[in-house]
Amino acid sequence: MSDVDQWLSDFGSALSARDTAAAAALFHDESFWRDLVAFTWNLKTVEGPGEIEAMLDTQLEHIQPSGWHVTEPPDTADGVTTAWIAFETAAGRGNGLLRLRDGKAWTLLTALYELKGHEEPRGTHRPKGVEHGANPDRVTWLEQRMQEAETLGYSEQPEVVIVGGGQGAIGLGARLRQLGVPTIICERNERPGDSWRKRYKSLCLHDPVWYDHLPYIKFPDNWPIFSPKDKIGDWLEMYTRVMELNYWGSTTVRNASFDEDEGRWTVQVERHGQALTLRPRQLVLATGMSSQPNMPEIEGMDVFKGDQHHSSKHPGPDQYAGKKCVVIGSNNSAHDICAALWENGADVTMVQRSSTHIVRSDTLMEIGLGDLYSEKALANGITTEKADMIFASIPYRIMHEFQIPLYDQMRERDKDFYDRLEAAGFDLDWGDDGSGLFMKYLRRGSGYYIDVGASELVANGDIKLVRGKVARLTEHAVVMEDGTQLPADLVVYATGYKSMNGWAAELISPEVADKVGKVWGLGSDTTKDPGPWEGEQRNMWKPTQQPNLWFHGGNLHQSRHYSLYLALQLKARMEEIETPVYGLQEVHHLA
Numbered sequence: 001m002s003d004v005d006q007w008l009s010d011f012g013s014a015l016s017a018r019d020t021a022a023a024a025a026l027f028h029d030e031s032f033w034r035d036l037v038a039f040t041w042n043l044k045t046v047e048g049p050g051e052i053e054a055m056l057d058t059q060l061e062h063i064q065p066s067g068w069h070v071t072e073p074p075d076t077a078d079g080v081t082t083a084w085i086a087f088e089t090a091a092g093r094g095n096g097l098l099r100l101r102d103g104k105a106w107t108l109l110t111a112l113y114e115l116k117g118h119e120e121p122r123g124t125h126r127p128k129g130v131e132h133g134a135n136p137d138r139v140t141w142l143e144q145r146m147q148e149a150e151t152l153g154y155s156e157q158p159e160v161v162i163v164g165g166g167q168g169a170i171g172l173g174a175r176l177r178q179l180g181v182p183t184i185i186c187e188r189n190e191r192p193g194d195s196w197r198k199r200y201k202s203l204c205l206h207d208p209v210w211y212d213h214l215p216y217i218k219f220p221d222n223w224p225i226f227s228p229k230d231k232i233g234d235w236l237e238m239y240t241r242v243m244e245l246n247y248w249g250s251t252t253v254r255n256a257s258f259d260e261d262e263g264r265w266t267v268q269v270e271r272h273g274q275a276l277t278l279r280p281r282q283l284v285l286a287t288g289m290s291s292q293p294n295m296p297e298i299e300g301m302d303v304f305k306g307d308q309h310h311s312s313k314h315p316g317p318d319q320y321a322g323k324k325c326v327v328i329g330s331n332n333s334a335h336d337i338c339a340a341l342w343e344n345g346a347d348v349t350m351v352q353r354s355s356t357h358i359v360r361s362d363t364l365m366e367i368g369l370g371d372l373y374s375e376k377a378l379a380n381g382i383t384t385e386k387a388d389m390i391f392a393s394i395p396y397r398i399m400h401e402f403q404i405p406l407y408d409q410m411r412e413r414d415k416d417f418y419d420r421l422e423a424a425g426f427d428l429d430w431g432d433d434g435s436g437l438f439m440k441y442l443r444r445g446s447g448y449y450i451d452v453g454a455s456e457l458v459a460n461g462d463i464k465l466v467r468g469k470v471a472r473l474t475e476h477a478v479v480m481e482d483g484t485q486l487p488a489d490l491v492v493y494a495t496g497y498k499s500m501n502g503w504a505a506e507l508i509s510p511e512v513a514d515k516v517g518k519v520w521g522l523g524s525d526t527t528k529d530p531g532p533w534e535g536e537q538r539n540m541w542k543p544t545q546q547p548n549l550w551f552h553g554g555n556l557h558q559s560r561h562y563s564l565y566l567a568l569q570l571k572a573r574m575e576e577i578e579t580p581v582y583g584l585q586e587v588h589h590l591a
């Protein structure tokens, strides 16, 4: 019997015997069990035999796991054996990834992928689509769709309302549709994809196509590596239609309140200017991490005579040829906007207040993502689904240890580039512990630029760089704290976005926002991600302290992968399957 088979057999026997101590003893002292809904009805990482035993003591009787087996031959490298596994629970079926060292578990990922009795109608279960025979009362697919559109939200209430209709809501909506969960997506813009269309005109996705697929329909293999924003907008619009989503465009959610006794929300919306009340059981805020602008308040903004706006409102460079433009900020949006203005003949100055992490797009693709998300990965049998699971299997607690060597390699490979940037006065960083871009994203969601060309312009002085804090604005200039005057016809505030629980405060109440606390971050005790350690991203895709309220979002990769677990949690509640949540997160920060 192989190591892995032996381990799974011992683990399965201990679990069946409800011998939690024996099960926990199969893990190393330093070990991590990350569970996505299967055992905890939560997204939760437990660490070491003690925490593992405590989790099993609480959950095992209810979960009743069985049928542990490998789904393909394990791999061994550097003393670690990695195995794809599958199992069942009382409620569903799960899969995962196990890493063994010296016969004991180092990391275990368990993930629920379907609920028994509620399997998605796909593959061998796909719908027939036609009713053969003669039926005078035949209702066509189109008639059914039209009837649904007329009744849902009016004479029938949805189970779920998703606030916001960006890519996050659309992917989640598709999964809920497959699971038969009646859902309405409310989006204040007119059309799916508008949240991309309305961003500055030079924007292309910063992540490559292999990382960006939505659930169910992959981009075709002629799709560009970096999708232009309007093209992704069109894809989302097409996707929304063919996935049969109940997408209410031109619909603004005004407010929502939860009736504890009834277990339903009252959601006031305005659809095409008409007030309407929805009464869903579950409310998902998919209002975007990057959609509530963080606008600074600077003395003199009211006297400045030129144009000024947040980066999210920047119309593009066309009207600024020959003008003096000052862009405040030095992360992704600032760089993209500076480069587009420069290309259009503007005189551009970037104001850098604090250090920024920069990594060249090609280098990031090759060293950072290449093994999991690339043509090379596909050729090696790493499908998007497998890549997502491999990524999810690295515990957040030690993820930086895997990232640091990659960023060391990047620093070495692009040494000349970084030297030139620093010589131009640019303040660079690599994250507090040198772990680079992805950790910065997970911890604070900001503080970096994936270089697609603007850095060269900074290094050679075409984009002028000024370091320091802005003191005030005058009628025609930005004045720095050291007195430097930057004449300006345009000021762009590329100053980032606010935490998503700001949306809960705005749409529900400040009390509910405080009750659920900060959204995003790991509690890593690094810049902008205060401790204590949380182990998972705060409030994302999992139960919150406010019953029946959920947050969904993140980049395309996260939305694709975690929408499955959120959809299963919502479906389980609709079907009144018991869902005892283990380790509901505590709130340590309000925003």
Ligand SMILES: Cc1cc2nc3c(=O)[nH]c(=O)nc-3n(C[C@H](O)[C@H](O)[C@H](O)COP(=O)(O)OP(=O)(O)OC[C@H]3O[C@@H](n4cnc5c(N)ncnc54)[C@H](O)[C@@H]3O)c2cc1C
Pocket: 163, 164, 165, 166, 167, 168, 169, 186, 187, 188, 189, 194, 195, 196, 199, 203, 204, 205, 206, 207, 251, 252, 253, 254, 286, 287, 288, 289, 290, 291, 332, 333, 507, 552, 553, 554, 555, 556, 557
């Ligand atoms: C400049 C820039 C570049 C980016 N590049 C990438 C990239 O390359 N790859 C990547 O994966 N991610 C990228 N992102 C992150 C990007 O924001 C997300 O991937 C994506 O937009 C998130 O989708 P979402 O659905 O969570 O939120 P959003 O796309 O922000 O959608 C939220 C929606 O909610 C709507 N809304 C808000 N309030 C209400 C209300 N009260 N009623 C109704 N509707 C409401 C808004 O109109 C908006 O359409 C980038 C972000 C920015 C700003």
